[in-house]
Amino acid sequence: MMNLPNKLTILRVCMIPFFVVFMLMDESWTNWIALAFFVVASLTDLLDGYLARKYKLVTNFGKFMDPLADKLLVCSALICFVELHAIPTWVVIVIISREFLISGFRLIAADNGIVLAAGIWGKWKTTFQMIMIIVLIADIPGFYIVEQILIYISLALTIISLIDYLYHNKDVLKEKK
Numbered sequence: 001m002m003n004l005p006n007k008l009t010i011l012r013v014c015m016i017p018f019f020v021v022f023m024l025m026d027e028s029w030t031n032w033i034a035l036a037f038f039v040v041a042s043l044t045d046l047l048d049g050y051l052a053r054k055y056k057l058v059t060n061f062g063k064f065m066d067p068l069a070d071k072l073l074v075c076s077a078l079i080c081f082v083e084l085h086a087i088p089t090w091v092v093i094v095i096i097s098r099e100f101l102i103s104g105f106r107l108i109a110a111d112n113g114i115v116l117a118a119g120i121w122g123k124w125k126t127t128f129q130m131i132m133i134i135v136l137i138a139d140i141p142g143f144y145i146v147e148q149i150l151i152y153i154s155l156a157l158t159i160i161s162l163i164d165y166l167y168h169n170k171d172v173l174k175e176k177k
Contacts, residue, residue, distance in 0.1 A: 003057045005066075008048035012069045015041045016076050023080040023137070035137045041073050042130050063115070070126070071099050077133045086136050086147075091155050095129070098162045105165070109172045116169055121161035128154045 002010075015037050022034035048066060052058045075096055081087040102122075109116045118126075132150035135143060 002061075003052075003059065005048035005052035005057050006059060006062050008044040008051070009062060009065045009069050012041045012044045012048075013065075013072060015044075016072055019073070020076050020080060023077070024083060031137055031139060035134065038073070038077065038133060038137060042134075045070055045073075067103075067118075071103070074126075074129055074133065075099065077137075081133075081136060086139075087151055091151060094155060095158050098158045101162065102165060105169065105172065109169065112172065114172060116165075116172070119161065119164055119168060121157065121164045125154065125157035125161040128157050 019034055019037035019041065022030045022037060045066070048062070052062055078087065078092045078095060082089050082092050106116050128150065132147075132154045135147055135150055
């Protein structure tokens with residue numbers, strides 16, 4: 001039977017297509033609906049993790065799907081921003097590349113029976129990415145400088161978190177004898 005945290009993760013994934021449709025519609029009011037979808041989806045991420053830990057409902061499905069759902073949500077938003085010319089393509093490529101690298105790294109670790117937890121820099125990266133996405137979707141007049149600062153803080157945290165993650169988990173790449 002599927003527990004509540006896992007149902008929330010599935011709900012987050014199911015919300016992504018609706019979020020994308022509203023993001024890419026050419027009406028000003030649809031941004032607010034996209035923003036609502038993004039915020040609710042982001043809150044399900046906080047809630048599912050909290051519930052899973054508090055009530056000891058952590059499952060292998062949740063360990064796999066929760067980070068995947070987060071990546072799908074964030075990457076979907078970033079790709080929409082490229083289409084809308086709200087963020088430079090090269091920034092999105094760097095951010096998405098980091099996610100692929102870390103996912104590959106986690107697969108290697110899992111193959112060796114190692115579960116790699118997110119570090120503090122990764123948590124900061126995710127927090128700033130979520131804030132950046134919310135501010136970009138809201139598209140508040142006069143916030144251009146704030147938007148640009150958030151984009152480049154998110155980019156810097158993406159790179160820092162990648163370096164930190166690889167440094168602290170470099171033994172994963174060593175061949176076992």
